[in-house]
Amino acid sequence: MVFYKAIARSIATLLVLCACAQAQIVRPRHAVALFVDADQPPAATLPWQGVDLPYSSDQQTVWYRIRFEAPAQLAGAWAVYLPYLYGGGRLYLNGELLTRITEPGAGQVVRWERPHFVPVPNSLLHPGSNELALRVVAEPVAHRGRVPLLAMGPQDALRGEYEGRLFWVRTMSQFSLLATWIVGPLMLAIWWRRREETLYGLFGVAALLWGVRTLNLVIEVLPSEWWWWWRLAYHSATGGFAIILMVFLLRLANLRYPVVERGLMGFWLLGPIGFVLSGGSEWVTGRLWAGALIPICLVTLGVGLWAAWRTRTVELIALVAAIAMAVLAGVHDFLVTSTAPLLQAIAPDAAAHRVFLLHYAADLVLLVMGAILAARFIRTLEAIAQLNQTLETRVAEREQSLVEKFAQVGHLERQHAVDEERQRIVRDLHDGLGSQLFVTLSRVEVGRMQQADIVQALRECIADMRLTIEAMSPDDNDFLVSWGNFRFRWERQLQVAGLESSWQLHTQSAVLEMAPHAGLQLLRIAQEVLTNILKHARASQVVVRLAHGDGKLRLDISDNGVGMQAHPPEGGRGMVNMQSRARQLGARMGVQQAQPGTTVWVELELPPAQLPTVNATNAA
Amino acid sequence: MVKVLLVEDEPEFLRRFSDAVRSEPTLSLCGAVGSVAAACERIAATAPDVVLTDLGLPDGSGLQVIRAAVARNPACDVLVVTMFGDDGNVIDCISAGATGYLVKDAMPRDIATAILDVAAGGSPISPSIARRVLKHFQISVRASSDQVTAPAPDPTPVESPLSARETETLRLVAKGLNFREIGEVLAVSPHTVTGHVKHIYRKLAVHSRGEAVYEANQLGLL
Numbered sequence: 001m002v003f004y005k006a007i008a009r010s011i012a013t014l015l016v017l018c019a020c021a022q023a024q025i026v027r028p029r030h031a032v033a034l035f036v037d038a039d040q041p042p043a044a045t046l047p048w049q050g051v052d053l054p055y056s057s058d059q060q061t062v063w064y065r066i067r068f069e070a071p072a073q074l075a076g077a078w079a080v081y082l083p084y085l086y087g088g089g090r091l092y093l094n095g096e097l098l099t100r101i102t103e104p105g106a107g108q109v110v111r112w113e114r115p116h117f118v119p120v121p122n123s124l125l126h127p128g129s130n131e132l133a134l135r136v137v138a139e140p141v142a143h144r145g146r147v148p149l150l151a152m153g154p155q156d157a158l159r160g161e162y163e164g165r166l167f168w169v170r171t172m173s174q175f176s177l178l179a180t181w182i183v184g185p186l187m188l189a190i191w192w193r194r195r196e197e198t199l200y201g202l203f204g205v206a207a208l209l210w211g212v213r214t215l216n217l218v219i220e221v222l223p224s225e226w227w228w229w230w231r232l233a234y235h236s237a238t239g240g241f242a243i244i245l246m247v248f249l250l251r252l253a254n255l256r257y258p259v260v261e262r263g264l265m266g267f268w269l270l271g272p273i274g275f276v277l278s279g280g281s282e283w284v285t286g287r288l289w290a291g292a293l294i295p296i297c298l299v300t301l302g303v304g305l306w307a308a309w310r311t312r313t314v315e316l317i318a319l320v321a322a323i324a325m326a327v328l329a330g331v332h333d334f335l336v337t338s339t340a341p342l343l344q345a346i347a348p349d350a351a352a353h354r355v356f357l358l359h360y361a362a363d364l365v366l367l368v369m370g371a372i373l374a375a376r377f378i379r380t381l382e383a384i385a386q387l388n389q390t391l392e393t394r395v396a397e398r399e400q401s402l403v404e405k406f407a408q409v410g411h412l413e414r415q416h417a418v419d420e421e422r423q424r425i426v427r428d429l430h431d432g433l434g435s436q437l438f439v440t441l442s443r444v445e446v447g448r449m450q451q452a453d454i455v456q457a458l459r460e461c462i463a464d465m466r467l468t469i470e471a472m473s474p475d476d477n478d479f480l481v482s483w484g485n486f487r488f489r490w491e492r493q494l495q496v497a498g499l500e501s502s503w504q505l506h507t508q509s510a511v512l513e514m515a516p517h518a519g520l521q522l523l524r525i526a527q528e529v530l531t532n533i534l535k536h537a538r539a540s541q542v543v544v545r546l547a548h549g550d551g552k553l554r555l556d557i558s559d560n561g562v563g564m565q566a567h568p569p570e571g572g573r574g575m576v577n578m579q580s581r582a583r584q585l586g587a588r589m590g591v592q593q594a595q596p597g598t599t600v601w602v603e604l605e606l607p608p609a610q611l612p613t614v615n616a617t618n619a620a
Numbered sequence: 621m622v623k624v625l626l627v628e629d630e631p632e633f634l635r636r637f638s639d640a641v642r643s644e645p646t647l648s649l650c651g652a653v654g655s656v657a658a659a660c661e662r663i664a665a666t667a668p669d670v671v672l673t674d675l676g677l678p679d680g681s682g683l684q685v686i687r688a689a690v691a692r693n694p695a696c697d698v699l700v701v702t703m704f705g706d707d708g709n710v711i712d713c714i715s716a717g718a719t720g721y722l723v724k725d726a727m728p729r730d731i732a733t734a735i736l737d738v739a740a741g742g743s744p745i746s747p748s749i750a751r752r753v754l755k756h757f758q759i760s761v762r763a764s765s766d767q768v769t770a771p772a773p774d775p776t777p778v779e780s781p782l783s784a785r786e787t788e789t790l791r792l793v794a795k796g797l798n799f800r801e802i803g804e805v806l807a808v809s810p811h812t813v814t815g816h817v818k819h820i821y822r823k824l825a826v827h828s829r830g831e832a833v834y835e836a837n838q839l840g841l842l
Contacts, residue, residue: 462725484747484796491798496727503796 024075025153026068029053031134037061041092041133054352056146057138064134064147072127079155080132081162082116083148083353086139093124093132102221103137109227111139113217114170117162119155140227141282142337149352168360173217176363180211183370199251199376203369206244210362212237217359228280235285236272242293242330243268245365246300249323252372253307253316267296291334297327315372322361322368329361424517425472432524433464460531467527471520479512479519479553480505483546486523490530490544497534499542506547514553514606521581522555522602525589528578529557529600537561539597553606558599621648622739625668627685628701629654629677633724637672637701640731647735656680660688670735671698672722675709683716690717690825697738711752711824719821720744743818750793753824759787781823789816 032048035057042063051064070078080091080098088103088110099118104110132152138145151158187204191197216234243264250260271289278284301323308316333356335342440457443449449457470485487503494501514522526544533539539561547554575591578600582589587604624641626649628634634652641649651662656679663671663685671689675682682700689696698718702710710721720738722731734744757780780787785806792802799810806813 459725480795481747481751484794487796488747488798491796496730505795 024071025151025157026070027149027151028066028068029149031055031064031066031147033057034063034065035059035061036063038063038135041065041095041135051147054147054149056144057136058144060138060143060145062136062145062147064136066132066134066150068130068132068152070125070127070130070152074122074125074127074154076154076156077122078120078125078153079158080118080120081151081153081158082118083150083165084112084146085116085136085148086110086112086141087137087145088112089137089145090135091118091132092134093120094126094130095133096124098124104140107224109140109222109224109230110137110220111141112220113173114220115162115165117158120152141231141286146354148354168355170218172363173214173359176359177211177214177218179363180207180214180366183366184208184211187373199248200373202244202248202251203366203373206241206248206369207366209237209241209244210366213241214359231280231282231285232272232275235275235290236268239271239290239293240268241362242297245323245326246297248369249300249304249319252319253304253311255303255307264296264300267292286337294327294331294334297323297330301327315375318368319365319372322365326358326361326365329357333358421516425468428468428517428520433461433468436461436464463527463531464524467523468520471523472516477513477516477519479514479522480507480510482516482519482523483512486526487544490527494530494534494542499534499540501542501544504543504545504547506545506549509548512548512553512606518585521585522553522587522604525578525581525602526555526557528574532574533557533559533561537563537598548606551605551607552603554601554603556599556601558594558597560597563593563596563598622646622670622735623648623650623666623668624735625650625659625662625666625671625689626652627654627656627659627671627673627677627682628652629674633674633701636728637731640728641735643728644732644736647732654678656682656684659685663688663692667693667696669693669696670739671696672701672735673698674701675713683712686713686716686718699734699738699744710749711756714749714753714821714824717825719818721746721749741818742814743821745793745817745820747794747796750790753820754787754790754794756824757782759790781826782820786816786820786823789813790820793817 029052031051031053033051033055034042034046034048036042036046037060044065048065053066055064080093082091085101088101090100091098098120099116101112101116102108102110132150134147134150136145136147151161184204184207187200187207189204191201191204194200212233216230216237222230246264247261250256271285274289275281275285301320304316304320304323308320336354336356436457440449440454440461444454466489467486470482470489483505491501491503530542530544533542537559539559541560543556543558545554545556545558547556578589582602585602585604587602589600589602592599592601624647626634626637626641628637631654634654638649638652641647650666650668651659653659653662654677656677659671659673659677662668668689671685673682673685673689677685686698686700689698697720698713700710700713700718700721701724702721703724710718713721720734720743722734722744726734737744759780759782782790788806789802792805797805799813802813803810
């Protein structure tokens with residue numbers, strides 16, 4: 001509680017002190033003026049005229065004398081605070097020079113936007129009545145010398161007021177200048193790369209134009225020969241800013257009327273042209289042209305308002321509101337500049353302080369424009385992200401469907417391969433087993449077959465069926481598996497028939513990959529040869545040798561029988577069959593006669609399978 | 621005397637097998653029937669040493685006959701009569717307790733020889749059956765010695781009950797080598813090779829029986 005009381009007491013003390021300080025500030029409302037151009041304060045005896053402050057005169061130089069009372073007890077050092085003194089001048093207190101504020105003169109033009117704070121030495125200030133003498137020089141735009149409602153008082157009490165105005169009038173301008181000259185080129189750079197984004201371009205131009213206008217306020221002293229260009233730039237930038245703003249508004253509202261836009265641009269050009277043609281007339285450009293901008297802006301604003309009402313988009317509403325404020329500020333400034341009697345009647349203080357609001361309203365407008373574009377930018381990024389996500393999803397879907405298609409194609413291919421194999425088997429059954437059975441049947445039907453022949457024929461049929469099954473059964477297309485089964489069966493068969501057989505296998509591969517139908521043809525040839533040996537050769541020994549190497553598979557079947565020449569099997573039909581099968585295989589085959597015996601050989605190209613090859617030679 | 625039971629629903633084949641058995645003096649035919657029911661009745665009544673059974677019977681499967689025969693006499697040898705000796709049923713039959721197979725078109729002399737062989741402790745095996753047995757135990761068909769330089773195609777087979785010697789025997793059979801040649805490769809007598817094969821059959825049956833018990837447990841039958 002004690003703490004709060006202490007704070008309350010401190011605040012109370014502070015308020016009392018402020019009140020005291022405020023109480024000591026003097027704001028004289030009256031002065032006497034003498035319209036002469038003199039370096040020193042003219043003599044009091046000359047015909048001075050009484051005037052009310054603030055006062056403005058169209059004379060190039062005017063002297064004013066202002067009387068004020070100073071208290072007997074001074075609370076600290078005093079100062080004179082001048083909210084504005086556009087054309088510069090001199091300040092005397094009780095006859096002593098306080099300060100010279102640079103005036104326009106030899107080769108330079110001056111237009112002070114800043115307020116002036118002139119410390120007063122206590123020695124010069126008399127208790128009681130004092131007299132301030134002020135030389136005021138006309139500012140270069142309106143050619144009027146304006147005396148503000150100046151204030152005298154303790155420095156501490158005045159400094160806040162001074163610094164406040166300094167900040168709003170000068171620092172803010174500097175800040176705006178910096179901001180517009182950074183943001184403007186940036187936006188133009190964006191537009192340069194993406195020409196269809198005209199809003200960025202318009203914003204960039206608007207920012208730069210406002211920067212030019214603000215520069216006009218920031219640079220207060222300037223060589224005379226630049227002045228004319230300086231004003232031209234000022235009017236062009238101010239009007240241009242307003243026009244660009246209107247175009248921006250219309251485009252944001254999706255109201256694109258090229259004629260209107262061209263008209264607005266044309267009107268913009270009128271300003272500088274008028275300025276040039278009128279020989280730099282501030283009245284023609286600053287009043288007439290700038291004044292005509294106001295209704296144009298109001299009409300456009302009305303259209304924008306109507307569009308905002310219809311579309312209810314936050315962007316448009318915000319921009320319309322900001323521009324409306326800017327237009328109001330512009331009207332206000334126009335009235336202040338033109339020292340309209342109306343304004344002076346309604347708000348004499350605002351008129352007296354000559355506070356121009358358009359600077360801040362324009363900053364606000366630029367801020368809103370920037371915010372709109374930033375929002376759009378973010379929305380665009382989000383849309384891109386969204387789009388990317390959609391695309392990714394689509395790509396994933398396509399990928400999935402491709403995978404499915406590949407699987408389908410793979411399935412179809414396998415199906416095709418299976419179908420082909422099936423056709424081969426059916427054809428094989430038809431040509432082989434089928435025809436053999438039909439021939440046997442027809443011969444049995446007409447009674448042209450002995451029982452032993454029938455048994456033999458049927459056994460051959462079964463043997464062929466076994467062969468087909470042996471060739472078709474291996475699931476990894478390994479010919480060695482079929483060969484193993486073939487050997488197992490024939491070894492017994494030869495043994496039963498009383499033949500001694502020797503089976504040799506020479507291969508570097510653990511697997512001999514061969515299509516089943518090819519394997520079948522090779523086994524058929526082997527079977528045919530062995531059957532012939534059993535039937536005709538009268539041999540006692542058979543050597544069956546299968547060798548694989550150098551990409552070739554070679555089958556040699558040798559017997560020690562009587563030879564083929566003497567007993568051509570079935571009139572040579574068996575040999576023709578074998579030759580035909582070998583051709584189907586793409587194999588070469590041959591018969592070698594020896595004394596005694598015969599060797600039948602088959603050789604075909606068979607590249608080694610893409611499987612680990614090992615040193616596994618099995619000879620038995 | 622070896623008591624032989626024939627189970628075959630095709631009369632022509634039944635006659636053919638019967639003739640083959642009768643013609644061999646050391647064999648005695650204790651039944652020639654054409655159904656599972658009749659076979660089970662004969663097995664119960666006579667406890668045959670060797671049973672020859674077809675698989676597709678009118679009132680059931682030859683597997684039932686095999687189980688009944690093995691249950692009645694664990695030393696009983698069952699030969700499955702098959703068309704080609706390599707169909708997948710053969711493995712099922714061996715698992716059920718069969719110790720061999722016989723192809724349907726075998727000569728009468730071969731039929732008698734096969735029965736005598738199996739009764740004497742031999743077991744016929746073909747390359748395709750050897751492959752199927754290896755596959756059943758998830759053993760690579762390619763010999764392990766072949767793989768010394770090759771990367772292991774699959775991890776250690778799941779607890780194969782077969783000894784290294786038995787596995788090697790199966791691999792050589794799968795390649796088409798006969799028992800004499802296998803004996804030479806493994807440096808044992810052909811007789812020993814025959815013993816290996818019989819062991820393999822027995823193990824397959826035991827192994828499968830264990831699986832059957834496990835499955836029955838899973839199904840809540842036991």
